[in-house]
Amino acid sequence: MSKFAELGLEDNLLKAIEDMGFTSPSDVQEKAIPVLLEKDTDMVSLAQTGTGKTAAFGFPMLQKNRCRKPYHSGADTFSNKRTLFANYQRN
Numbered sequence: 773m774s775k776f777a778e779l780g781l782e783d784n785l786l787k788a789i790e791d792m793g794f795t796s797p798s799d800v801q802e803k804a805i806p807v808l809l810e811k812d813t814d815m816v817s818l819a820q821t822g823t824g825k826t827a828a829f830g831f832p833m834l835q836k837n838r839c840r841k842p843y844h845s846g847a848d849t850f851s852n853k854r855t856l857f858a859n860y861q862r863n
Contacts, residue, residue, distance in 0.1 A: 779805040782835055789831070798824035801831075808832035 775796045776789055797805065800819045808815060809832045817825050 775802070780809045781805065781831055785831055785835055794827070798828070800825055801828040804828040805832055809835065812836075 776794070777786055779797060779802065781789070798819075800817055801824045804815060804817055804825075805828060807813070808829065815829070817828065819825055
């Protein structure tokens with residue numbers, strides 16, 4: 773868990789990450805999380821399915837927006853492409 777702590781995530785998120793069973797960050801998480809915690813910026817990341825991209829963007833978003841109302845977060849819709857495509861195919 774020390775690696776996630778080194779990325780700048782707060783204790784409450786570190787506890788949640790540990791509870792979910794994550795033990796160390798993936799490459800994309802190690803690169804994205806510190807940047808997204810430090811700056812208010814857009815980021816595009818290219819990595820294979822299952823490499824933790826959703827968490828790489830989600831953890832900083834949760835930490836930075838924990839005290840804001842959802843409609844002020846700038847991330848009202850947060851879903852991966854596979855889920856969106858599956859929903860599109862059903863309709």
